Amino acid sequence: MRIAIVGGGISGLVAAYRLRTRLGADADIVVLDRAERLGGILYTGDVGGEPLDLGAEAFVGRRPEVPALLGELGLTDQLVTPAGRRPLVWAGGAAHPLPPRTLMGIPSDAETMRGLVDDDTLDRIAAEPDRALTWYPDGDQDVYSLVADRFGAQVAERSVDPLLGGVYAGSSRSIGVRAALPGLAAALDAGAPSLTHAVAAALPPPSDAPVFGGIRDGYRVLLDALADAAAARFVTATPATRLARASRGWVLDPLGLVDAVVLATPAPVTARLLRYVAPKAADAAAGIELSSSVVVALSLPQDTALPDNSGILVATGESLRAKAFTLSSRKWPHLAERETALVRASFGKFGDEAALSWSDADLIAAATEDLATVTGAVIDPVEAIVQRWPGGLAQYAVGHVDRIAEIESATAELDGIELAGAYLHGVGVPACVASGETAARRIAESLSAPAKS
Incomplete structure (x- = not known):
């Protein structure tokens, strides 16, 4: 056989x-x-002589497949969880806390968006439940069209895009509602009278369990x-x-x-x-x-003044070249124990993949300069590694x-x-x-x- x-x-x-x-x-x-x-697109490289994932670095903790597989293979001791810090969003040239109680960045109420979007947008979110909603149960549409129509473009670009960019290396314009947000589509199919009601119905119940898991080595x-x-x-x-x-x-x-x-x-x-x-x-x-992307791993002096957050996501329309930073040493306790501070900079989204053709030196320079902009810190890498992912992620x-x-x-x-x-x-x-x-x-x-x- x-x-x-x-x-x-x-x-x-x-x-x-x-x-x-x-x-x-x-x-x-x-x-x-x-x-x-x-x-494939999972790859563990070596930074400072120690392992660091240069592709995916985490998995959704509420799904059982990876912990079960680790247990079966005798690797349970490799399972790690994040420190619990929240990411920031860089929007309008400033850093903001990532809004809580959202569904892939789509808000459950106006208050969660305060500070990230302007007052007109806050008023629009608050009034959304009173506007008639048209949704066809046998249809589909891109996430941007739905969110921008109901809540305004700022919500799509400053809250939704940064999260979709991390998952799919795409944007709300390239991703469909049914594939990326099946719970939301189900709530709309069931007759939710507004997007606000649909988000509330689709949000998972509150839990203290870690959202993500990782593998120590x-x-x-x-x-x-x-x-x-x-x-x-x-x-x-x-x-x-x-x-x-x-x-x-x-x-x-x-x-x-x-x-x-x-x-x-x-x-x-x-x-x-x-x-x-x-x-x-x-x-x-x-x-x-397919969408392509690039990861630049930076090893920095341990005393680099990085914010006490898990990462920094970048909104659509900003002047930065990077789309996100994972502050790996802040996010993962086991990486905080290393001699240097570790940061991963990500580049490339569907429809904007120019970074794939940049030289390693240009990518490292862009990562260093953009990280300095969003943190206000002096960024002086001890080591930097570039990993390209051509055609790495399917667009849903x-x-x-x-x-x-x-x-x-x-x-x-x-x-x-x-x-x-x-x-x-x-x-x-x-x-x-x-x-x-x-x-x-x-x-x-x-x-x-x-x-x-």
């Missing part, structure tokens, strides 16, 4: 691990990846543990070039004949491989656009939910083909883990089912 997994990111590695536990030691599991290393330890436990054959620096039906199973070049395939690949790669076996799914996947645009439904419907009848990855049902690590687990379960069930006559 030979199973190929195309894509060695977290989705593919979880699929390989789950297939090994389901199918046993005799299964020939091959993981094929076009990159020279495993991990970086995602590297999870990726390595998954690879070891999967006991697969890993073929790196080798792209999959063709997928075709065989009389029994599939032909995946350059591997040849396989019994089943998991495509744990970015949407454009998935589209290319499905072109001749599921053309409708390929067309739908090809319509999913208007109609994304329908597009994914079309892809999954068009591939449902392909026996022995399953999909996984960040473009399907969430860009976060827990969602990717869940997609890999689901793909593995379905493949194992299809391989053990009686052959169709």
Whole structure:
């Protein structure tokens, strides 16, 4: 029995691990990846000789997938939580506290926005419940159109955009309501009379539990543990070039004949491989656009006068080049113990990816200068590392939910083909883990089912 997994990111590695536990030691599991290393957009580099994540650095704590996986792999002691500090938002040339009680930056009342937006906008938010709302339960729209219409452009640009930029490397203009805010869409579908009422209905109940979790020594330890436990054959620096039906199973070049395939690949790669076996799914996947970004990690003298906050998000329309700063040593207690202060600067959003072509020196200079602007501190890096992420994140645009439904419907009848990855049902690590687990379960069930006559 030979199973190929195309894509060695977290989705593919979880699929390989789950297939090994389901199918046993005799299964020939091959993981094929076009990159020279495993991990996809998860990557732990070394700063000052110690590990630091240069891709995703956290996961949503209320989802169980990552803590469960760490426990299963004997890595529970690696689980860490943030210090509980709040981020700031840089808007109008000044730093403001990130508003509380919002849904991805969409306010539940006017008071939460005080100081971040002007008085006219505050009045508009307060009056919103009295305005008639038009929402079509079978439709979708971009987040900006909804929020700017109901609360004003300042709310979209100063409160919503900074948060969406961190999650999707996009903006409220490039992200659809249904895909990014399903709870909000559900409340609107159910007949919420205003956006204010819908936000209140969609907000999770108050909790003291940490919103995020992390891994002490970086995602590297999870990726390595998954690879070891999967006991697969890993073929790196080798792209999959063709997928075709065989009389029994599939032909995946350059591997040849396989019994089943998991495509744990970015949407454009998935589209290319499905072109001749599921053309409708390929067309739908090809319509999913990607955003690129850059992370610049700065190691600073420990006495650098950074604010006592977890980070600084940047509103749309500011003169800064960076879109956000993670004050890693303030955010994570285990990083505060190191000899230098660590900061991650992020660049690039969908539609504005010029930073990807800048030289390392220019990126480091921009990160240093922008950080000095937003903190008022003297920024003199001891060390700086640049990590580029071309095409790193799928854009969950208007109609994304329908597009994914079309892809999954068009591939449902392909026996022995399953999909996984960040473009399907969430860009976060827990969602990717869940997609890999689901793909593995379905493949194992299809391989053990009686052959169709």
